[in-house]
Amino acid sequence: MTTKTIKASAAGTSFLPAVFAVVLGLGIITLTGHVQASALHDAAHDVRHATGFPCH
Amino acid sequence: MMPLMMCATLPASPATKAMYSRILTSGLFAGAAAGLITALLQLYFVQPVLLHAELYESGELVHFGADPVTAHPDLPGMFAEPVRDGLSIIFTMLTYTGYGLVLAALMSVAERQGHEINARTGLMWGLAGFVAFHFAPGLSLAPEVPGVAAADVGVRQIWWTITVAAAGVAMGLIAFGGNLVSYLVAALLLMAPHIIGAPEPETFSGPVPTEIGALFAARAFGIGMAAWVLLGSFAGYFWQAEGKRTDAAA
Numbered sequence: 001m002t003t004k005t006i007k008a009s010a011a012g013t014s015f016l017p018a019v020f021a022v023v024l025g026l027g028i029i030t031l032t033g034h035v036q037a038s039a040l041h042d043a044a045h046d047v048r049h050a051t052g053f054p055c056h
Numbered sequence: 057m058m059p060l061m062m063c064a065t066l067p068a069s070p071a072t073k074a075m076y077s078r079i080l081t082s083g084l085f086a087g088a089a090a091g092l093i094t095a096l097l098q099l100y101f102v103q104p105v106l107l108h109a110e111l112y113e114s115g116e117l118v119h120f121g122a123d124p125v126t127a128h129p130d131l132p133g134m135f136a137e138p139v140r141d142g143l144s145i146i147f148t149m150l151t152y153t154g155y156g157l158v159l160a161a162l163m164s165v166a167e168r169q170g171h172e173i174n175a176r177t178g179l180m181w182g183l184a185g186f187v188a189f190h191f192a193p194g195l196s197l198a199p200e201v202p203g204v205a206a207a208d209v210g211v212r213q214i215w216w217t218i219t220v221a222a223a224g225v226a227m228g229l230i231a232f233g234g235n236l237v238s239y240l241v242a243a244l245l246l247m248a249p250h251i252i253g254a255p256e257p258e259t260f261s262g263p264v265p266t267e268i269g270a271l272f273a274a275r276a277f278g279i280g281m282a283a284w285v286l287l288g289s290f291a292g293y294f295w296q297a298e299g300k301r302t303d304a305a306a
Binding site for chain 2: 016
């Protein structure tokens with residue numbers, strides 16, 4: 001019983017790090033690639049063009 | 057029973073903590089390393105083409121004007137604009153760190169399903185990432201030089217995001233589906249955004265010579281592929297190395 005519970009908990013929680021990393025990663029990509037705030041846009045301008053993000 | 061239940065609901069079991077650390081570390085290392093190399097490749101191979109295009113965007117050079125225009129104007133060299141190029145390096149490293157985190161997270165899931173992750177298999181992950189994040193959206197929204205005519209940026213961003221998501225799922229189906237139906241669905245997901253069509257400008261108004269635009273798109277794709285293959289391989293390498301390190305520490 002004890003073993004079962006612990007195994008279930010490990011399986012249940014171990015997708016959380018992956019989900020967290022995906023959300024964090026996509027958040028960073030949105031910030032560097034898509035947000036149109038002018039300071040961000042100007043700083044990331046050349047990178048957005050070179051990396052194929054829609055820029056202007 | 058109560059303490060056990062609490063144990064089951066706490067997110068930070070040692071195994072989970074190790075998994076957080078392994079994903080974040082390998083994603084971060086791979087992304088920063090691949091991003092730095094990519095930034096330098098972009099500054100050398102892509103940036104001069106962009107600066108050349110900007111001479112036409114600003115009107116300093118005029119295509120089909122009264123006089124023929126030299127194809128080889130004097131362009132500022134690498135790091136001639138340190139702030140601008142420095143920001144480009146930082147933002148390229150950030151962007152590829154974002155990609156690296158996504159890649160490492162998906163690698164963690166794949167490894168749980170019994171797939172081997174290392175620097176060699178990472179090459180394939182990188183290629184798949186390039187197709188999903190760069191090539192698939194770029195097939196209809198080609199990497200563009202400044203000054204070209206394009207549809208509203210918000211609409212293009214929506215199309216870009218949907219296309220990337222569809223191509224990402226397609227890459228997963230091709231890699232792990234293992235049957236004809238999944239391959240067919242993948243093909244449909246890859247083609248559908250382009251059949252529906254990307255947002256296009258009403259009229260063409262770009263002042264930049266087509267030679268420069270074509271060279272820019274080709275260079276952006278080429279460097280993008282190199283970047284992603286490096287990222288995938290680095291992520292696979294750090295994923296395996298971090299696994300060995302935490303196993304040894306445990």
